Amino acid sequence: MSAFQVDEVVAALQGVRREWRDTQQRMQTGGERELPSREVVADVVEALTGALFPMRLGPTDLRQESEDFYVAHTLDNALHHLHAQATLELRHERRRTAAELAELSAEAQQRVREFAAALPGIRQLLDTDVMAAFHGDPAARSVDEVLLCYPGVLAMIHHRMAHRLYKLGLTLLARIVAERAHAQTGIDIHPGAQIGAGFFIDHGTGVVIGETAVIGERVRLYQHVTLGAKRFPIESDGHLMKGLPRHPVLEDDVVIYAGATILGRVTIGKGATVGGNVWVTQDVPPGCSVTQALSRELARDPNAVPAAVSAK
Amino acid sequence: MSAFQVDEVVAALQGVRREWRDTQQRMQTGGERELPSREVVADVVEALTGALFPMRLGPTDLRQESEDFYVAHTLDNALHHLHAQATLELRHERRRTAAELAELSAEAQQRVREFAAALPGIRQLLDTDVMAAFHGDPAARSVDEVLLCYPGVLAMIHHRMAHRLYKLGLTLLARIVAERAHAQTGIDIHPGAQIGAGFFIDHGTGVVIGETAVIGERVRLYQHVTLGAKRFPIESDGHLMKGLPRHPVLEDDVVIYAGATILGRVTIGKGATVGGNVWVTQDVPPGCSVTQALSRELARDPNAVPAAVSAK
Amino acid sequence: MSAFQVDEVVAALQGVRREWRDTQQRMQTGGERELPSREVVADVVEALTGALFPMRLGPTDLRQESEDFYVAHTLDNALHHLHAQATLELRHERRRTAAELAELSAEAQQRVREFAAALPGIRQLLDTDVMAAFHGDPAARSVDEVLLCYPGVLAMIHHRMAHRLYKLGLTLLARIVAERAHAQTGIDIHPGAQIGAGFFIDHGTGVVIGETAVIGERVRLYQHVTLGAKRFPIESDGHLMKGLPRHPVLEDDVVIYAGATILGRVTIGKGATVGGNVWVTQDVPPGCSVTQALSRELARDPNAVPAAVSAK
């Protein structure tokens, strides 16, 4: 006899699962795992990060002469695991039976091959991001420190891989990669966002960048910047319309200071600057600066208790 | 001879610990661990998550036919570890001696049994949360993606368990569970908060929900929303008054956009909407919308450098 | 034949690495690891945390009578690993050859020795932080709960160690420690910031504290507070000027509520309070309160859709 009525709880949970499955009218796939695994994808990302920056983010005992052995083995292994996850995603997306699995696997393989071919380009873009952080932050002492410590760089390593997966139609894997970065850095970049070279996010906690955002080269953001949608257009059938461009366009050399919120398909022109906490829902011309008009009350009476923003 | 004078440091640290213990007038409990373990509680939560969603968040090689074996074993194991942690919490709370441990253990067992019995209901509520996310986010492609990737869902898996522990008087364990979600998602929900079915937090970083908040059904929040207390009433003896309702009430179908701050025991009426970055300290009637009056200065002079919000 | 053209990708990655190294004109260091390891530093911090609070954050099966054995062994081990990492930092900073390694190692040893000697003082400061959280939060039930659960305390355990490393010139290690706290708590404190005893950050997500900030005793912050720089002075040669005091000074007993932004080398006087979401760029006299003038529009028309701050 279990002290916790485990038998009953198990039966009740089984009932709830059955209900859920009935509601979802799930196709039977032989009772096997239907979804990619967050853990496996996380390992793949970790391995690819090491393969991209072997001497700095790879294993601590790696020597330069062995880089290529390490890169080849790690890459090969990671890509095969990615292939398996990609096949799972395709099967899940199309609800195919096991019989058609070979076909899906071949398709997944083709996509992973394209992903692999894109990795050198990704590394080149990341090098520009590292340089951007190094030049943009007076506190940065070396490019290595930037690569090792900056959450914005960590987020971009994830995003540049996630974006490539997204463009190859592996949107679920892309999302898992993006959420891993979100969990580690507090920076939430949708894998669909297009981001040019030399991108730098400082501090980063609370940054949100939407799916159809387009960001030029050498752009700089600070913490808690939102590049969001203003509203969701609704189709005639009452469903949300999908795929429409609904997030901002930031042209080259734009700087957005902390806490700024930019909403809708507006364009922030080349070289423009948006000040801290500013709320923008219209275009900003190139070269302009937008700042907030401050309003503040100063109470000299020390007994005046201000509104506490606390959850207590 | 140690290179780092470890002996001296050890002695000094011993002295500091002694001071601390003298100040705290800690009851002697035989020198054993007095506190629950974050690591054990994290493992329990991980296991319970797998038991709640075996085929999607459980082990990757699970097959549907084996679900119940897995659920039974995992649940049984997790509940026993939870029982041990609950006993530690009760002992810590009441400063009992080992002699009374059996009594505390029996009490802890009863509470864990009630917790176990609540798990099927928790799973049902979480299913409504998943559906809410799926319907509320135009980017969501499947309910499985939502379960796998959305930090808001991860936070609610934790919260719905933590809230049950809180109601059973295991507030320290509840808090440890809540802080685990906070660390992973940046969403900080106090375990005391009451939250109805179909709750959805999008993006989530920076959300804070206070202990006495009451949230109805089908409510939606975005990132960086605060449901906080306005001020802390002080008792005649100068201590903060505890337990008073001091956080907002959100009725059914409320939507709160990103960055909004709602303070104090105000009520946001059924179906009302609070716009982004709005600061609310009064009731909002049902069906109403509150938005921020924008004030902004546009400087066309490109040399005008705006206030940088940076920590550099 | 590899399914993913691994050979080609490896060659291309090699090319990109060569380009990068050429650009960086990196000194050859014999092909060995040139940088400290985040993983090792994380383990060191974990071990030191256990050594500082053995019975509460150390191993779960520790008994009080064995504390000193555990502390001595753990400390000794952690300090030696720290020594190795410190040597790597010095070598990296100075681009020395292996021949001079012994000298760098001796210098690193001296610094780690000073760090070790500072640990008892760090523990004492942390005890004041724990007490501050306990007294400052009406929801805190015991000092142990505070130590176990509060992200603000976790951030301060990291910061007080990171700050000591920073003052010893080990700025890269300091930064790695600080970023570990940032990733876990969403609280981003630059290791250079000077923070007095009894410091308490509640909730914490989104807090940013800059390098030259100076914080007195018994100060309290809430989530999403920024203590930032207003602008970066530029030197005659066009480079950002470094090392100038550019962040706020908070005197004793200051309270800053959630979302407030304080920029530049301003002084918030003893006992002053800054309300939620307030933007401050000037001094606040001692004992004063600053609150935000609210402007809000209430639309009773339920069809008026407010600006959504979302990334969808």
Next chain:
Amino acid sequence: MSAFQVDEVVAALQGVRREWRDTQQRMQTGGERELPSREVVADVVEALTGALFPMRLGPTDLRQESEDFYVAHTLDNALHHLHAQATLELRHERRRTAAELAELSAEAQQRVREFAAALPGIRQLLDTDVMAAFHGDPAARSVDEVLLCYPGVLAMIHHRMAHRLYKLGLTLLARIVAERAHAQTGIDIHPGAQIGAGFFIDHGTGVVIGETAVIGERVRLYQHVTLGAKRFPIESDGHLMKGLPRHPVLEDDVVIYAGATILGRVTIGKGATVGGNVWVTQDVPPGCSVTQALSRELARDPNAVPAAVSAK
């Protein structure tokens, strides 16, 4: 440039592998793993051992009330892994293509199902072995000590499972299981050997029991006993003849003391005893004892150095 000419060694090893594969005229199986894994089989055996004796050889924190949950989950998991290994064996044996894999898998499943059904009987037999050891060894203090410590019992847990696999035609898996016992205990029992209830091997190192040996009930062996074949009959085509009974038959209640060697298809009659170091190649009638005639020379001259049996 690798310090160890790894490229060249890799190429040379590739050449040797190619030679080997050419010689072996291996069927191509798509380049995947062709063989069962020793590591996986070892884990399966470990898990089944826990499932057979949950409270004594299972996890240390198991409680009796949870036995069935543990047994069900562990068994289910172990059997599925065994199924995968059995499928690999069948494919390897028959050199089938992947296309026929489903068929092989079904066949493997049927065999594993029979294996599973045999487990309760195996446990019953093992209980008799434990009792035999307890009663046969004056030093044994409890049946639990016997189960925990006696290498002979460990060998029989392996053998009784291996024998069942052998009878189900999974001879390669059977052999892997047997060799695991051999490595741990120095007891080498071929999985084909038929062994009755209440079997006890004391000490055990160096025991060898051949494939066609037949052992009755309540038999006892000591270390370094060999039950071997006398010679291998050769077929007309010059190959060794297979499958002929060529090892001894030991009837019920036989005792064989240490170092005895019994060769060929001889029968040791019911209740007979074979003394230490005796060499037997003929039948021994029931109830008889066979002992060795000793021949020994005693040299009183202390300078006479005897033949050293050493590898030095």
Next chain:
Amino acid sequence: MSAFQVDEVVAALQGVRREWRDTQQRMQTGGERELPSREVVADVVEALTGALFPMRLGPTDLRQESEDFYVAHTLDNALHHLHAQATLELRHERRRTAAELAELSAEAQQRVREFAAALPGIRQLLDTDVMAAFHGDPAARSVDEVLLCYPGVLAMIHHRMAHRLYKLGLTLLARIVAERAHAQTGIDIHPGAQIGAGFFIDHGTGVVIGETAVIGERVRLYQHVTLGAKRFPIESDGHLMKGLPRHPVLEDDVVIYAGATILGRVTIGKGATVGGNVWVTQDVPPGCSVTQALSRELARDPNAVPAAVSAK
């Protein structure tokens, strides 16, 4: 539905366990683990080995200056785990209820304290064993090689600890330790055997030393030597008589070559030598050598196939 009828197998196994428990009339101990754990004891032995020889068998990165920290922490930890295991043994032996556990724990603590106090003496004895191996083997190049590589030394590290446990009445723990050595080295020394300083076993596989054997100083054995009992005296009630001296006595400076078998309470006198494969059941006077009279047949006929000793 499980593919392997797991439910049925679980039920059947439950039945077998119930039968066994009924037969054994096991006292109920609340359903918890009743026995010491081999895994825990193995870890304790591993830790104690490191504490005895820190720089050579301890962790590879230990430095001499830190030895005492390592030894203290490791010892403390290992002894506490040993204490827990000793308590389990006492409870198992006496079938006590949990209520009397505190008493048993105190008794176990006293014994472990005595064990701890004996460790320095054990280390000294082991040093003599290492020197004996170094001087006795022409192939030994250094004392460190001996400590690192010789299975005879590994066996003695275990035995000298096991013997102490045996003398303290912890015979089950002693046996577990002894069987661990047996599994690793093929050397089976009963923990009761008394063995003097400077003992050396070369090669070792197949050595068996009985419970009441007494071995003097500077004795040397080779592989496959048995120091056994001749027969087991039977008491009037038909049970085997226990505890009688029934194994050989080897006086100082005896050498026994490979494969020799010495049975019963005979005495091999000081400095005597027993040759390879000799069978001894009588006393051997001091200084004498015993060798085997060889008998051998040489068949020049190459067709004469000798008796194969094989299990095929």
Next chain:
Amino acid sequence: MSAFQVDEVVAALQGVRREWRDTQQRMQTGGERELPSREVVADVVEALTGALFPMRLGPTDLRQESEDFYVAHTLDNALHHLHAQATLELRHERRRTAAELAELSAEAQQRVREFAAALPGIRQLLDTDVMAAFHGDPAARSVDEVLLCYPGVLAMIHHRMAHRLYKLGLTLLARIVAERAHAQTGIDIHPGAQIGAGFFIDHGTGVVIGETAVIGERVRLYQHVTLGAKRFPIESDGHLMKGLPRHPVLEDDVVIYAGATILGRVTIGKGATVGGNVWVTQDVPPGCSVTQALSRELARDPNAVPAAVSAK
């Protein structure tokens, strides 16, 4: 206060270590680890085994197309670890100071490079061993089964690597490798033994092969065969003479059955056979068979109890 007087035990152990070090007059090497690590060497052997037989003894998920990536990375990594261990051995052997370490490291590197170059040849020899086992054992069903299951093959994988290390003067590493095989298989082959192609040991427990043994091609041994030294010649100074050929020579195609003992520098001629349990101290001419003259007493009296060879 420790329950086990750990402080006193630590101090006493320190005293014993000091004594030992004084006796050994150990050179000071800065207090660092002076010896190779068994664990590291074991990992190296494991990795090299995988590199030699990637698809059969490498990781279970390896695919043929990735073999070379796996082999290159694994080899590279293993060889570098071996290099570090070889450097430790050279330093230990020569008691050099750290200052001369670079020189020793270069020498070690050269030896490891030669070892690496020998690996393809080792693989070829091992292929002949596998074929010999397959043809020599009627029970072997496939070459893969042989590679996977036969302890004799496992021993030879170790020996052929250990022998190469021995010839390169890395005798301590060679010994560690050999003892690893000994522990796993009960087969004790001194790394110095020269063994030709196509060597097969069946069962193997208790086999001992001495340092100067020379074994031709296609030789077969069974369990418990000793190829030992007859006596150790003593030099005029009373020390054992080293390096003299003192173990048997087995010419091509020799078969030695189980339990045979061959002592001294005798030659067993080409194609000769030595029967089970035979004791040989003289040359055996080519093509001859040697068998044992049996002597046995058969007691029909069932009450006559034979000499028990037991340790009870």
